[in-house]
Amino acid sequence: MVVLTSKETKPSVAEFYAGKSVFITGGTGFLGKVFIEKLLYSCPDIVNIYMLIREKKGLSVSERIKQFLDDPLFTRLKDKRPADLEKIVLIPGDITAPDLGITAANEKMLIEKVSVIIHSAATVKFNEPLPTAWKINVEGTRMMLALSRRMKRIEVFIHISTAYTNTNREVVDEILYPAPADIDQVYQYVKEGISEEDTEKILNGRPNTYTFTKALTEHLVAENQAYVPTIIVRPSVVAAIKDEPLKGWLGNWFGATGLTVFTAKGLNRVIYGHSNYIVDLIPVDYVANLVIAAGAKSNTSSELKVYNCCSSSCNPVKIGTLMSMFADDAIKQKSYAMPLPGWYIFTKYKWLVLLLTFLFQVIPAYITDLSRHLVGKSPRYIKLQSLVNQTRSSIDFFTNHSWVMKADRVRELYASLSPADKYLFPCDPVNINWTQYLQDYCWGVRNFLEKKT
Template sequence: MNLGTFGNMADNGGSVCDFYANSSIFITGGTGFLGKVLIEKLLRSCRKIDKIYVLLRGTTNKTAQERLEDFSHEVLFEKVRQDDPNIMKKLIPVNGDLTLPNLGMNNEDYSLIVKNVSIVFHAAASIRFNLKIKEALHCNVEGTKKVIELCHKARCIKAFVHISTAYSNTDKTFVKEEVYPAPENLDKIYEIIRQNEDDTEADDLTSSRPNTYTYAKAVAEYEVLRNHGSVPTAIIRPSIVTPIWRDPTPGWLDKWSGGTPIIFGLCKGLLRCLDTQPFNVIDFIPADIAVNLSIVAAAKCHVE
């Protein structure tokens, strides 16, 4: 599937591009692999977008502005820069931190987002599988709740897209396109954590999942369901995200991670066997397909 510049939407006769025209967007996780592909696609295929605000953490060596400039000069953005040399000016860095109150933004930036943004993509997450449960919840659940709070305050919110994972419900053989109850009540989870400083019993909470990442993402999905209220919301569950399939640069990726080593090893003949079950499926999805779905989902959840 290649959505290109996005065709008409059968439901309302308008196009996805029309939905994004003159809108400002707020993105968390914009410097991650999927976030970069998302930003590039929005800039290239929805040219009438007003601005894209990207939440970034400054580092000891670089400011948020410098980090944004670094990644905007990557090969991924070469095509869109050639089409419009000024297009990258639509990107606005916002210094912040997902784990802090008000997402770590100062009052001026927070007010600016609330006033101008109408579409929110929440792609930021810690994907470390070995975090303690408290740390995984702090980033992947509490961070998500802070983004939802921002959506409720946004004056002209049209859509909120939460990027989850296909593995948030690994305790089930068949997963439907619905949000399942959390593995445990969030208040109870925190109570268990408080009572068990050594994390022994706290880590037992995740026994139904292979790691704390998938556990926290399941809790986050349920918190989105419970708290999104009147905000038009979609949850996207990509599987293992792989390099770009076709659009705009086939094979592009920014780092050697995820399923890429497996794909590379198989293609080169270096990896000839895997320790697995004979009927298991390695579920990959190219980054451009996951991004196309996310962009269309925002427009779709708004019209419905």
């Protein structure tokens, strides 16, 4: 039982989670790992974290969790409180399977014991066929919501959306906007089968099936507020850890990382967009801290709470600055792959992107591979160019647009925390020093992705 003092009328974030159990989907992903580590370390009296996990790539559930915990992200827990890792309880299942693929016994356990749901499972591919994106993002969420309504101890449902559900607006507030299409009508299209050409029409201006289905899903989640206190968190471009447990840590090449590193290494010479456009970066630990704090502080709200976990409105950084910092680091570390690594241009003309790509990327790649062949080395740069172009084309809509994502509610939540909770759960984007952060980000790429240091 928490005893409240006259100075503090609400329990701290850690006190909220004390004696409770959390159910997480998407726990093996980039965000999910940080959620789990942070909950275990900073909320030491949490009872259990139930983690939905499936077999993947020939690895059993037990093999996957071993691989999961081998990540350096969990080093401080292993050093200081290794027993807390035993609080992770695996729930074999699949977000796309009927009833989530969960056994009756495990479902009963979740219904009896879970107080908080963090639903972050989603496809990470922007251009999945619509039926695939629908099955994962919409139907998977629908099943999670249905399960939450049967839970006896449920206090809050936290849905991880994306800041890019409303790309048709230049300024995005922390509110629920009209859906891009009628969800029942889209379901009928998916059910009856849909061509790629028809998909383009249905997207109604959204750049891909990812942002489209995530926008529809927000409306499913909003309906849940009538049954369970519900929160939507919209992260922007999630990047490396800013503070702890490991500065610079990141777990994949998605988001801004792939194109930025290709450009820094001289493998990409042209970017579709303008150097003065804002790239809305947010450190992954800021997302985790916001989610955990919002769960603790917004769980009694009678209204749906939407939080834009973004930096563009209050502490913007330009895409030109991001590229320049990474290029300077590549030159300093001599980690570039092609000559003149700092040479690249921005353009808003698609035809010029194609022309410059051929002249300054494809031709040099062929010449370099020919040189490698002549000295008995295996060719690699033509294959790399295919990956570079695929990476760039998947995000060129985002590099060629600039948005202002309002984060007033995030900042208000942070301001309402006690000094101790502000220290433990930093999430106000104003406090990001971009020069220092981007240096740590560069180091993180070398250390955790390229494994060069």
